[in-house]
Amino acid sequence: MENKKALKLIDKILNDLEKSGINTDTLIEDLKALRSYALEQQVPLVVKVLRLTYEHIQENDSFLIPIPDDEPIEEQEEENETPVAKNEDVNPVESLMYLVSLLKDLKNKMNVMDLADYRDALNA
Numbered sequence: 001m002e003n004k005k006a007l008k009l010i011d012k013i014l015n016d017l018e019k020s021g022i023n024t025d026t027l028i029e030d031l032k033a034l035r036s037y038a039l040e041q042q043v044p045l046v047v048k049v050l051r052l053t054y055e056h057i058q059e060n061d062s063f064l065i066p067i068p069d070d071e072p073i074e075e076q077e078e079e080n081e082t083p084v085a086k087n088e089d090v091n092p093v094e095s096l097m098y099l100v101s102l103l104k105d106l107k108n109k110m111n112v113m114d115l116a117d118y119r120d121a122l123n124a
Helices: 004-020 024-040 044-060 074-079 092-102 109-123
Strands: none
Touching: 004 024, 004 092, 024 044, 044 092, 044 109, 092 109
């Protein structure tokens, strides 16, 4: 996102998650506010992902969607990067922090692909 207020809100959400985990009261309000910035910037994927995210959190009092698995890329294999979390070991705070951090750089194609993966998982 390019809006400075939206970027500040993303940082606030990430800091809150790091400090106190998933506090549904403030988190849902912050995600709704962030969604309004995405609406202004006309980014339909982000609008949808944020809505599905706060609805999921309202229903489950947590974030039960794992970080999307990376497709093996030759460069990553050469650098011996560790694989992303598997479905059976979901860390709600870590996964939600990753999702929110993706919103900082929507020009990165990998971020957009991961957001689409989150959207599909939240719809499932």
